[in-house]
Amino acid sequence: KQEVTQIPAALSVPEGENLVLNCSFTDSAIYNLQWFRQDPGKGLTSLLLIQSSQREQTSGRLNASLDKSSGRSTLYIAASQPGDSATYLCAVRRHTGRRALTFGSGTRLQVQP
Amino acid sequence: EAQVTQNPRYLITVTGKKLTVTCSQNMNHEYMSWYRQDPGLGLRQIYYSMNVEVTDKGDVPEGYKVSRKEKRNFPLILESPSPNQTSLYFCASSFSPTGAIDGYTFGSGTRLTVV
Numbered sequence: 001k002q003e004v005t006q007i008p009a010a011l012s013v014p015e016g017e018n019l020v021l022n023c024s025f026t027d028s029a030i031y032n033l034q035w036f037r038q039d040p041g042k043g044l045t046s047l048l049l050i051q052s053s054q055r056e057q058t059s060g061r062l063n064a065s066l067d068k069s070s071g072r073s074t075l076y077i078a079a080s081q082p083g084d085s086a087t088y089l090c091a092v093r094r095h096t097g098r099r100a101l102t103f104g105s106g107t108r109l110q111v112q113p
Numbered sequence: 114e115a116q117v118t119q120n121p122r123y124l125i126t127v128t129g130k131k132l133t134v135t136c137s138q139n140m141n142h143e144y145m146s147w148y149r150q151d152p153g154l155g156l157r158q159i160y161y162s163m164n165v166e167v168t169d170k171g172d173v174p175e176g177y178k179v180s181r182k183e184k185r186n187f188p189l190i191l192e193s194p195s196p197n198q199t200s201l202y203f204c205a206s207s208f209s210p211t212g213a214i215d216g217y218t219f220g221s222g223t224r225l226t227v228v
Contacts, residue, residue, distance in 0.1 A: 031214070034216045034217065042221060042222065043203060043220055044203065044205075045219075046216050046217065046218065048218075049215070089157075090157075091114050091217075100146070100171055100216065101148075101156070101158070101205075103155045103156040107151075
């Protein structure tokens with residue numbers, strides 16, 4: 001059974017810092033991995049999608065990497081801003097079986113002005 | 114604008130009173146699914162649909178029904194809601210079941226409270 005873990009559970013940083021969020025998964029047979037952002041009480045906004053054949057994806061100040069063999073992904077946020085404050089979720093799509101995303105519990109990020 | 118629309122955003126109901134949460138997408142996506150999000154348990158899949166008239170159970174289907182009569186709509190039905198179904202519900206869609214092309218798009222969520 002696929003399990004997804006995100007560390008740390010919560011993170012508070014001053015504005016301007018570069019930071020890394022971690023996601024690990026137990027079964028490397030994944031189809032893709034997606035990073036989402038969730039604001040309190042709101043829906044999920046897709047940030048980056050990495051296919052299993054890819055090593056990284058970039059969008060603006062965000063960079064996500066994927067090391068399938070070690071079961072890890074990182075989300076790098078450059079020059080953090082207060083508007084980046086949210087919960088960040090990673091989700092993996094299993095390669096076989098039921099068509100479901102398996103989500104981590106998220107990292108709650110607070111960027112202090 | 115490409116989006117997944119859920120209604121209502123907030124709903125408070127009483128135990129046993131049937132309700133329907135609607136979900137509609139305008140991206141011509143074939144795959145749609147429902148998730149619930151609970152503190153400490155994360156997001157868990159309730160039901161999914163590969164295409165019109167094709168639905169299947171997810172990880173936590175008990176107490177829920179779905180239908181997929183049209184490609185764009187995928188309503189979630191609670192025939193007899195109970196307090197343990199109090200949760201934040203999300204509808205999601207993607208072009209393919211694998212999310213291979215553009216990943217999954219999620220709706221804004223429906224916060225359901227059953228008293």
